[in-house]
Amino acid sequence: xxxxxxxxxxxxxxxxxxxxxxxxxxxxxxxxxxxxxxxxxxxxxxxxxxxxxxxxxxxxxxxxxxxxxxxxxxxxxxxxxxxxxxxxxxxxxxxxxxxxxxxxxxxxxxxxxxxxxxxxxxxxxxxxxxxxxxxxxxxxxxxxxxxxxxxxxxxxxxxxxxxxxxxxxxxxxxxxxxxxxxxxxxxxxxxxxxxxxxxxxxxxxxxxxxxxxxxxxxxxxxxxxxxxxxxxxxxxxxxxxxxxxxxxxxxxxxxxxxxxxxxxxxxxxxxxxxxxxxxxxxxxxxxxxxxxxxxxxxxxxxxxxxxx
Amino acid sequence: xxxxxxxxxxxxxxxxxxxxxxxxxxxxxxxxxxxxxxxxxxxxxxxxxxxxxxxxxxxxxxxxxxxxxxxxxxxxxxxxxxxxxxxxxxxxxxxxxxxxxxxxxxxxxxxxxxxxx
Amino acid sequence: xxxxxxxxxxxxxxxxxxxxxxxxxxxxxxxxxxxxxxxxxxxxxxxxxxxxxxxxxxxxxxxxxxxxxxxxxxxxxxxxxxxxxxxxxxxxxxxxxxxxxxxxxxxxxxxxxxxxxxxxxxxxxxxxxxxxxxxxxxxxxxxxxxxxxxxxxxxxxxxxxxxxxxxxxxxxxxxxxxxxxxxxxxxxxxxxxxxxxxxxxxxxxxxxxxxxxxxxxxxxxxx
Numbered sequence: 001x002x003x004x005x006x007x008x009x010x011x012x013x014x015x016x017x018x019x020x021x022x023x024x025x026x027x028x029x030x031x032x033x034x035x036x037x038x039x040x041x042x043x044x045x046x047x048x049x050x051x052x053x054x055x056x057x058x059x060x061x062x063x064x065x066x067x068x069x070x071x072x073x074x075x076x077x078x079x080x081x082x083x084x085x086x087x088x089x090x091x092x093x094x095x096x097x098x099x100x101x102x103x104x105x106x107x108x109x110x111x112x113x114x115x116x117x118x119x120x121x122x123x124x125x126x127x128x129x130x131x132x133x134x135x136x137x138x139x140x141x142x143x144x145x146x147x148x149x150x151x152x153x154x155x156x157x158x159x160x161x162x163x164x165x166x167x168x169x170x171x172x173x174x175x176x177x178x179x180x181x182x183x184x185x186x187x188x189x190x191x192x193x194x195x196x197x198x199x200x201x202x203x204x205x206x207x208x209x210x211x212x213x214x215x216x217x218x219x220x221x222x223x224x225x226x227x228x229x230x231x232x233x234x235x236x237x238x239x240x241x242x243x244x245x246x247x248x249x250x251x252x253x254x255x256x257x258x259x260x261x262x263x264x265x266x267x268x269x270x271x272x273x274x275x276x277x278x279x280x281x282x283x284x285x286x287x288x289x290x291x292x293x294x295x296x297x298x299x300x301x302x303x304x305x306x307x308x
Numbered sequence: 309x310x311x312x313x314x315x316x317x318x319x320x321x322x323x324x325x326x327x328x329x330x331x332x333x334x335x336x337x338x339x340x341x342x343x344x345x346x347x348x349x350x351x352x353x354x355x356x357x358x359x360x361x362x363x364x365x366x367x368x369x370x371x372x373x374x375x376x377x378x379x380x381x382x383x384x385x386x387x388x389x390x391x392x393x394x395x396x397x398x399x400x401x402x403x404x405x406x407x408x409x410x411x412x413x414x415x416x417x418x419x420x421x422x423x424x425x
Numbered sequence: 426x427x428x429x430x431x432x433x434x435x436x437x438x439x440x441x442x443x444x445x446x447x448x449x450x451x452x453x454x455x456x457x458x459x460x461x462x463x464x465x466x467x468x469x470x471x472x473x474x475x476x477x478x479x480x481x482x483x484x485x486x487x488x489x490x491x492x493x494x495x496x497x498x499x500x501x502x503x504x505x506x507x508x509x510x511x512x513x514x515x516x517x518x519x520x521x522x523x524x525x526x527x528x529x530x531x532x533x534x535x536x537x538x539x540x541x542x543x544x545x546x547x548x549x550x551x552x553x554x555x556x557x558x559x560x561x562x563x564x565x566x567x568x569x570x571x572x573x574x575x576x577x578x579x580x581x582x583x584x585x586x587x588x589x590x591x592x593x594x595x596x597x598x599x600x601x602x603x604x605x606x607x608x609x610x611x612x613x614x615x616x617x618x619x620x621x622x623x624x625x626x627x628x629x630x631x632x633x634x635x636x637x638x639x640x641x642x643x644x645x646x647x648x
Contacts, residue, residue, distance in 0.1 A: 081579070086626075108586040111578055111596055122579070129583035130626045145626070164587030169608050172585075175621055179583065183623060191587055238588040238595035329465065334472040373469070376434050377477035416479055 001140055005102035005158035006074050006306055007046040011187060011216040013307040016272060017279030018300050019076065019189065019218060020044040020291050022068060024059035030067035033059070036288045037071035043295040044282070045303060046074040046103060048189070052083060053285075055115025062096045075101050076160065080109025085125035086134075086145045093135060097155035105160040105189060106131040128161065129183050135159050136184030161185035163217075165202035166195060167239040174205040181215045188215055189281040192222035193267060194233075195241040203276050212276030219271045222283045223264035223290055226256035261290050268298045311394055313401040325349070326359025333370045333384060340417055343383045343408035347400065350388050360388060382411060426455040426546065427519045428553045429462065429539040434473050440536040441513045444485065447474070448511035449538075450504070450526060451491035452518035459553050462517030462539055464491040470517065470538060495522025501529050508533060543575075561631030561638065567624055569610030574627075576603035582624040 002008065010017050020043075022036045033049070040047060049064035059067075065075035077096050079089060093104065108128045112120050126134070126145075134145045135157055142154040161180045165173050177188065193199045199219070206212055224230045227250035234242035246263070253259035268280050280300075284291050295301045322328055325348035336344045346367055348360035364386050371381035385404060389396045431437075441447050449471045456462030471487040478485040490507055493500045495518035504526075508514065513534040516523040520541040527535040543555035558574030564582070565572060574580045578596050585604030588595030592605045611617050629635070 108579055108581060108588075110588070113596055124580045125629065126626050127579070127581040127583055128586070129581075129623065133623070134626070162587060167585065167587045167589050168591060168602070169585075169589075169605055172608055172620065176583075176585075179621060179623065238590050238593070239586075240590075330469045331465065331472065334469065334476065338472055338476055373434060373473050374476075377438070377473050378480050379476055416476065 001156075003102050003139070003156045003158045005046075007076070007103055008158040008186070009306055010045055011278055014278075015304060015307070016300065017046075017216070017218060018044045018295055018303065019046050019048065019279065019281045020288070021048045021050060021281070021283045021285055022064065022288065023050050023053060023285040024061070024064040026056065026058050028059065030059065030063070033064055033067045034071050037068035037073040039288055040291055041071060041073045042303065043292045043301055044073075045279075046076050048076040048078050048105060048281075050285070051078040051080045051107075051109070052115070054110050055082065055112040055117065057116060062092055062099070062101070065096065065101045066099055069100060074103070076103040076105050077101050078105045078107065079131065080107050081124050081127055081131060082109030082112060083123055085123050089126070089131065090138075090145060093138065093155050093157070097157065098153075102156070102158055103160060104135055104157045105162065106135060106185075107162045129180060132159055132161050132180055132185050133183040136186075140184075158186055159184055160187040160189060162190070163188050164191040164239050165199055166191055166193075166241040170198070170202075173202065174209065174211070177206065178209065178211055181211055185215055187278075188217045190217070190220040191239065192220040192233075192283055193271065194230075194246050195243055196267070196270070198241065199271075200274070203274055207276040212278070216278040217276055218279035218281040219268075219274075219277050220281045220283060221264050221267050221271070223287060223294065224250060224260040225287060226260065227251040229260075261294060264290075264294050265297050268294065268300075272298065272300075311398045313398045314405040316405055317401045324354065324356045324359035325363035326354070326356055326361075328363055328366065330366055330370050330373075333367070334373075337374075337379070337383070337414065337416065340414065341383075342414045342417065343385075343404055343411075345385045345387060345400065345404045347387050347389060347397070350390050353390060379415065380411075383408065383414065426458055426544070427521075427541060428459045428543050428545050428555070429456050429519045429541040430459075431461050431466070431470070431517075431539055432537070434470065434477070437470070437515060437536070437538050438474055438477055441474075441485070441515060441534070442483075444513035444534060446510060446512045447485055447487050447515060448507055448513070449474075449487055449489045449515045450495065450517060450522075451489065452495045452516075452522050453491050454494040454496070454518070454522075456518060456539065457491075459547070460551070462519075464489075467491055467517050470515070492518075492522075494518075495525050498525070498529075501525050504529075559632060560627065560629070561635075562628060564624070567619065567622075568607045569614060569616070571603055571607045571610060573603055573607065576601075576606070580627075582627060 020040055022033055025032050049061040051061040061078045065077050068075050106128045136159050137143050138154055139156045142150045163177045227247050230242050230247045230250050233240050250256050250259055271277055282291050325346055346363055348363050354360045367386040371384050375381045387400050449467050451464050451467030452462050467489045471489045508530050515536055515538050516526050517538045523537040544557040545553050545555040547553050555575055558572055560574045578594055585602050589602040594600040594602045611620055
């Protein structure tokens with residue numbers, strides 16, 4: 001079923017999509033986000049706004065969506081299962097749609113122990129699999145999570161989910177992706193890729209099962225600022241794989257930031273020709289300014305006109 | 309051997325230090341002991357295999373309690389020696405007595421006449 | 426069983442600082458098994474409190490008694506005579522026991538010596554781990570006998586999340602990922618196809634979210 005999502009239009013037409021990520025601020029002004037949106041609006045098709053990422057309190061994803069929409073950027077609302085029960089989720093979904101947002105990414109969310117409010121109560125009323133299914137059902141069957149009918153103006157989101165080929169158990173990751181697709185996930189953004197070999201093995205299995213034809217896969221890429229950033233991701237983020245060669249390459253570089261950008265460009269140029277990959281998701285949190293160069297040097301700029 | 313050890317030391321014999329539980333140690337202090345030490349076999353030589361390890365852990369636990377309630381853990385100690393080590397035993401008793409003399413009477417014994425010989 | 430651990434001794438002492446005759450009630454149930462509120466622990470706590478109060482020149486007397494359990498009215502009623510003589514009661518039972526004692530002796534100051542932690546069992550002697558999420562709607566038959574509600578930090582029913590790595594939960598290397606455990610168990614049972622099944626949303630109204638719960642056996646309620 002079609003939505004008003006421009007991202008969906010692009011992906012369904014078989015065009016290679018480019019999405020990026022904006023991290024909202026730890027304060028109550030939207031100016032910074034608008035500035036980031038201005039930076040990216042001609043280079044990316046849609047932008048995720050993270051939802052209390054790493055369990056650190058920031059402006060909400062939906063409010064962020066309003067800010068970037070005002071600058072012409074299409075938002076992808078991120079909704080974790082950590083902070084909201086099903087009532088709050090639905091209220092937010094109705095609200096977000098009423099404000100003109102058309103994309104939702106459903107995810108579990110980092111545990112609050114990692115963030116700045118580790119003593120908070122943990123919600124997880126529903127898991128990300130449930131959320132995908134239920135958001136999709138709101139649109140396709142016009143039902144609230146409880147099964148009650150939505151009598152009018154049901155929210156019609158383009159529903160997304162996350163896949164992480166670098167978490168364990170590896171053999172089950174493709175099964176879980178398929179489960180999400182069957183639950184209704186229409187686009188997938190993956191965790192950022194550094195272990196290319198593992199990524200290739202994953203995509204082989206995905207293509208063998210035809211999953212790439214039932215959903216749109218956007219490969220996650222993150223430019224690294226230096227070897228310390230790489231080391232941090234390698235050792236302190238559960239579910240991430242950063243090969244040691246990557247760390248060493250950045251350590252040896254004369255201009256690590258430049259090297260990090262070059263690496264990201266190399267990765268995207270390689271991945272964009274892989275079978276089954278329908279787009280790239282560039283996660284350059286706190287470094288949004290390098291996204292335009294990356295997009296340009298990967299031959300993805302200017303963004304082609306949207307199909308009719 | 310007929311070695312001398314301090315007459316202030318009162319010995320309580322147990323079949324194994326592993327039979328000493330926390331209550332015995334606390335009771336000793338509550339009943340007026342200025343210091344308590346537990347003498348167990350050398351580690352690895354316990355006839356009952358792990359009795360002296362159990363004793364060590366319990367002594368450490370009681371030390372912790374004594375610190376927390378403000379009594380102080382210095383008056384309780386665990387030592388390891390074999391039954392054949394007479395001179396070591398004398399050494400330990402002298403060491404412990406010296407320590408307790410330095411610390412003075414137990415805070416629970418304040419105002420009591422004591423034999424501080 | 427219920428696993429509870431002692432509060433710091435000074436916290437307990439503070440709760441009864443104004444009382445002179447204190448009754449310490451141990452419990453021969455769960456807290457005896459997890460070594461925090463049984464007869465021995467009760468006597469140790471009484472001795473520690475007495476010593477502390479003597480050091481503070483505010484002595485207290487203690488009586489210790491270990492009830493069979495503190496979660497059945499019959500076993501509480503049996504304490505009437507002991508309680509009469511006490512100014513305050515320290516219960517070394519789990520939260521249930523403390524409440525039962527407090528409810529019967531409404532005019533006595535009743536305080537908890539323990540923090541009730543979780544429902545679990547022992548792994549090695551001296552180590553206990555949480556195992557049951559008390560959700561009121563057991564799903565262990567769907568997850569190879571491993572509770573996803575409590576052993577998964579996010580109570581995911583269709584896991585694992587993207588933070589599971591090397592068999593560990595993202596919370597730390599000392600916490601196994603419940604869904605890795607479930608996956609391994611299902612693999613061993615030859616039931617990996619069950620992992621592809623969508624486990625639907627949970628009805629949390631059967632857990633604490635629905636309000637304080639009751640259970641009944643009609644056939645034994647004679648009145």
